[in-house]
Amino acid sequence: MKKWLPVLILVGLMLGACKGQAPKAAREITLNLTYIPNVQFAPFYVAIEKGYFAEHGLNVNLNYGNEADFIALIGSNNQQFMIASGEQVLLSRAQGLPVVEVLSWYKDYPIGVASLKEAGITSAADLKGKNVGLPGLFGASYIGFEALARRADLNDSNYSLNSIGFTQVEALVNKQVDAVVVYLANEPVQLRSRGYEINVLRTADMVSLVGNGLVTNEKTIAEDPELVKSVVDAVYRGIVESARDPEAAYQICEKYIENLVSDQSETQKNVLTESIKLWRLDKDLSNYNDQWANMQSILLDIGLLKAPIDTHKAWTDEFFK
Amino acid sequence: MNKKATSIKFWQKLAANQPLLTVLAVILALIAWQVLVWLTRLPAFILPTPAQVLAKFAETFQNGMLWRHLSATLLEIVLGLLIGTLLAVTVGYALSKSPLAEKLLTPFLVGSQAVPIVAIAPLLVIWFGPGLFSKVLICVLVVFFPVLVNTLVGMREVPQSLRELMRSLKATPGQTLRHLEYPAALPVLLGGLRVGATLSVIGAIVGELVGSDRGLGFMISLGRGQYDTALVFVAVLTLILLASVLYGLILGLESRLLAWQTWRRN
Numbered sequence: 001m002k003k004w005l006p007v008l009i010l011v012g013l014m015l016g017a018c019k020g021q022a023p024k025a026a027r028e029i030t031l032n033l034t035y036i037p038n039v040q041f042a043p044f045y046v047a048i049e050k051g052y053f054a055e056h057g058l059n060v061n062l063n064y065g066n067e068a069d070f071i072a073l074i075g076s077n078n079q080q081f082m083i084a085s086g087e088q089v090l091l092s093r094a095q096g097l098p099v100v101e102v103l104s105w106y107k108d109y110p111i112g113v114a115s116l117k118e119a120g121i122t123s124a125a126d127l128k129g130k131n132v133g134l135p136g137l138f139g140a141s142y143i144g145f146e147a148l149a150r151r152a153d154l155n156d157s158n159y160s161l162n163s164i165g166f167t168q169v170e171a172l173v174n175k176q177v178d179a180v181v182v183y184l185a186n187e188p189v190q191l192r193s194r195g196y197e198i199n200v201l202r203t204a205d206m207v208s209l210v211g212n213g214l215v216t217n218e219k220t221i222a223e224d225p226e227l228v229k230s231v232v233d234a235v236y237r238g239i240v241e242s243a244r245d246p247e248a249a250y251q252i253c254e255k256y257i258e259n260l261v262s263d264q265s266e267t268q269k270n271v272l273t274e275s276i277k278l279w280r281l282d283k284d285l286s287n288y289n290d291q292w293a294n295m296q297s298i299l300l301d302i303g304l305l306k307a308p309i310d311t312h313k314a315w316t317d318e319f320f321k
Numbered sequence: 322m323n324k325k326a327t328s329i330k331f332w333q334k335l336a337a338n339q340p341l342l343t344v345l346a347v348i349l350a351l352i353a354w355q356v357l358v359w360l361t362r363l364p365a366f367i368l369p370t371p372a373q374v375l376a377k378f379a380e381t382f383q384n385g386m387l388w389r390h391l392s393a394t395l396l397e398i399v400l401g402l403l404i405g406t407l408l409a410v411t412v413g414y415a416l417s418k419s420p421l422a423e424k425l426l427t428p429f430l431v432g433s434q435a436v437p438i439v440a441i442a443p444l445l446v447i448w449f450g451p452g453l454f455s456k457v458l459i460c461v462l463v464v465f466f467p468v469l470v471n472t473l474v475g476m477r478e479v480p481q482s483l484r485e486l487m488r489s490l491k492a493t494p495g496q497t498l499r500h501l502e503y504p505a506a507l508p509v510l511l512g513g514l515r516v517g518a519t520l521s522v523i524g525a526i527v528g529e530l531v532g533s534d535r536g537l538g539f540m541i542s543l544g545r546g547q548y549d550t551a552l553v554f555v556a557v558l559t560l561i562l563l564a565s566v567l568y569g570l571i572l573g574l575e576s577r578l579l580a581w582q583t584w585r586r587n
Contacts (some may be wrong), residue, residue, distance in 0.1 A: 036546045037534070063451055065532025070445050078450075169548065170367050190548055194364065258386055259543060259552060 027232065028235035030054075032063045032070040037257040039272040040185060042249040043081075043105075043279075045256045047238030056230035062256075067139065071215070075099050080220045081231055085140040086210025086295045087304075094305055098218040101315040103232045104288065105239060106211030108204035109278035111144025112302070114188050115179035116172060117197040124152030133164040133177035140211075141181040144203040147298045147301055158267040172196075185274040193267040194260070202297050210291045221316070232319040243276045248286065285317050369551040374558070377551035386540075391559060393535040397453065397525040398567070399501060401460020402518055407464045409517075410510065413472025414498075424471070434466050438524060442531045456528035456536070463524035465518035471513025476508025508582070510574045518567040537563075 033041050044062060047053055053060045063070070071088055075080040075097025083105070090098050113132065115121040127149060134141045149159065164171045168180035168187050173196065182188055188200050203209065214235055221228055242249035250269055254260050260268060260317065292311040299305040351371045358370050365373055381387040416423040442459055449455040464519065479502055487497045529538025538554045544552030 036539075036542050062534075063532070064534055065451055066443060069447050069532065072447050118474070166545065173364070173367070194366070259381075259547060259549060264547060264549070286483060 010233050020234050025144050027057050028059045028061060029081060029227070030061045030063055030079050031231075032065065032073070032079060034065065034067040034070070034083060035285045036064050039060075039250065039253045039257065039260075039268050040275045041256075042242040042246075042253050042272055042275070043235060043238035045233045045238075045252045046249050047095055048241045049252045049255070049288050050238070050241060052234035052237045053231075056234060058227075058230060058234070066080055070321075071097065071099060072272060074215060074217050077217050080114050082215050082225070083212050084141075084215040085212050086314075087140065087143045087299060088216060089210075089213075089307050090292075090296055090309065090311065091304060093314055094307075096275065100221060100313070101210070101213040101215050102228055102286070103214035103235055104210070104280050104285060104315070104317075104320065104321050106220045106236075106278050108202075108278045109140075109144055109147075109207075109209040109211045110184045110204075110275075110278050111148075111292065112138055112182055112188070112200050112202045113145060113148060113179050114168070114172065114182045114191065114198050114200050115305075116175075117199055119199075120180055122199055124148050124154065124177055124206065127152070127154060127179060128158045130178040131160045132141070132179050132181065133162045133168060133171045134181035135166050135168070136163045141183075143295075143302070143304075144209070145181045146302050147209060147294075148201060148208050150298070150301060172198075185278060187272055189267060189270045191273055193270065207294055207298070208287065208293045210288075210315075225319070229319045236320070239279055240281060241281060243281055244273075246272055246276060275310075283317075285318060285320070288315070288317070298310045344351045366548040366550050369554060373551045374554040377549075378555045378558070381552070381555055384555035387555065387559065389405055390535055390537050390540045390556070391563070392538075394525050394529065394537045394560075395563065396535065397460055397528065398518075398521045398563075399457040400453075400457045401524060402464055402521045402567075404457065404507075405461040405464030405521070406468050406514060406517060408461065409468035409513075410472050413469045414476065414502075416469075417473055417476035420462040430466065430469065433462075438527055442527050446528070446531045451532045456525055456533065459528040460521045460524035463520040467516040467520065468510070468513040471516075472506065476502060479510065504581075508575075508579055511571065511578065515568060515571050515575075518571050519564050520549075522564045522567065525561065 006273055023168055031044060033044065039061075044060075048060055048062075067082075067088055070079070070082045071084055071092050073097075074082050074084075075092055084099070084101070086101070086109075087097055089101050113121070113127065115126075115280070121127060121131075132145065134145055136142065145161075149155070149226050162177055164177065164180075168182055171177050172180045172191070173194075182200070184200070184202060188198060191198050214232060216228055216231075247270070250265075253268075253272070289312070292314060296305065296308060296311050300308065360367055361368065369377075397483070416426065432504040438459060445458055446455045449458060483501055483505070484497070487501050492500070494523050525536065526538040526541070527535035530542060533539045537560055541553050544550065544556065
């Protein structure tokens with residue numbers, strides 16, 4: 001018996017893994033969120049828990065991962081819904097992926113530049129000659145920083161960009177760089193909660209760009225508009241409800257996010273509060289065309305877009321009115 | 322002189338006691354780690370102390386988090402290792418029987434090893450979805466090559482004189498495989514399996530880091546995202562432990578399956 005013990009333990013562990021993968025009911029949809037489970041995704045957890053999706057006969061599976069990977073799945077109609085930033089929508093459409101934003105979640109672009117107070121960086125112009133850390137020369141962080149710098153008449157020769165992965169907090173604290181490009185609702189909150197005094201420059205204060213939104217594809221819009229309408233409705237109600245009662249939303253988040261331990265809860269609640277400040281809680285999209293045009297202009301300036309595309313096709317308010 | 326002899330004897334005795342040496346090495350590493358934290362004064366979200374990691378280990382063990390993610394990773398590893406080994410041994414055997422096929426396929430097989438798994442893992446997740454299948458596939462891919470190469474080498478090392486003996490005894494291909502090729506190639510093949518087992522752990526983690534909601538790789542992402550570096554350490558240390566256990570199991574399998582060699586030597 002003793003010699004079979006390791007084998008029995010292995011089998012037990014494997015059965016444990018299988019147990020959590022029970023099949024789910026019909027009319028399932030998959031919603032692809034980037035990153036990892038996080039309080040910033042509270043509207044989706046709230047919409048599930050409050051039954052907003054269920055009211056439309058939908059059962060939602062949440063996926064977490066890389067935004068660029070997911071957008072390929074949505075563009076090829078292998079999956080139907082994801083959260084993506086505006087620049088990803090335009091870049092994908094330029095590559096022939098027919099993705100469309102159907103719900104504007106963020107009214108402000110959620111990127112900024114943080115620095116320790118002692119560095120004295122209080123305006124974009126102060127970035128001249130500085131070492132700036134960012135996850136990489138891609139994605140919302142890169143676009144957000146370039147937009148901010150260009151509005152301050154700076155170009156790549158005026159500062160040094162360092163790809164540091166997602167280690168902005170550590171790099172800044174260890175003074176490996178002078179400033180870091182951050183997600184406004186996350187890293188500044190993490191830094192302040194650890195007692196660091198910081199300055200934050202917001203891209204949204206310099207230029208209005210398209211932030212995160214619910215994205216699907218043209219085929220789904222054409223063939224299953226009711227589904228799109230249902231998902232938009234459920235997500236929007238989740239957004240409004242989370243903003244109305246952040247405390248209750250946080251309690252719901254605890255069900256979906258592992259390791260939200262007590263010593264982190266105050267910080268995580270602040271992350272949620274800061275996120276809510278960035279969300280679009282009304283349905284006023286009167287300036288939205290300009291936001292898309294600004295985004296396209298930045299992408300053309302940087303050279304990520306080679307030629308202009310029709311930004312009107314990149315989004316629709318048909319389901320969001 | 323007596324004192325010196327006693328001292329030498331002590332060190333010799335210590336060097337011969339492997340379990341004691343292992344425990345000592347771990348204690349020394351923990352002390353060095355703690356000293357490093359004291360000296361650098363780095364905050365816990367950059368470098369936690371051993372005590373903080375131990376506390377996190379106990380917490381995740383008690384609330385079931387560690388078990389849940391460990392079992393998910395283990396499932397991927399075991400499936401990847403089994404399927405990868407089975408495929409590699411089958412293909413390796415077929416190639417050893419057909420020099421033409423070996424010459425045709427070798428450039429592709431060698432070329433495929435030049436592709437870093439981290440580069441193609443996102444593509445595999447896109448093509449096959451973020452579920453169990455893509456993770457197992459990544460494991461299969463990393464396990465396949467070392468086992469295949471060792472199968473080929475093992476088959477080639479079968480002495481020609483013994484093959485001729487089997488032929489003279491009019492042995493069927495099945496009998497030759499069972500009584501000659503399998504036992505002769507087994508030591509080398511098991512060596513490949515040992516490498517494959519360690520690599521499969523890396524494969525599973527790469528898949529989970531690309532996109533997943535369970536597994537030790539996911540635990541690492543979660544810890545990073547929440548600035549809970551102690552959680553990252555717990556996941557990494559568990560991985561080390563898991564890889565060591567797998568390696569040990571294969572060593573055990575090896576000593577069991579190759580007991581006849583020891584018996585023959587004796």
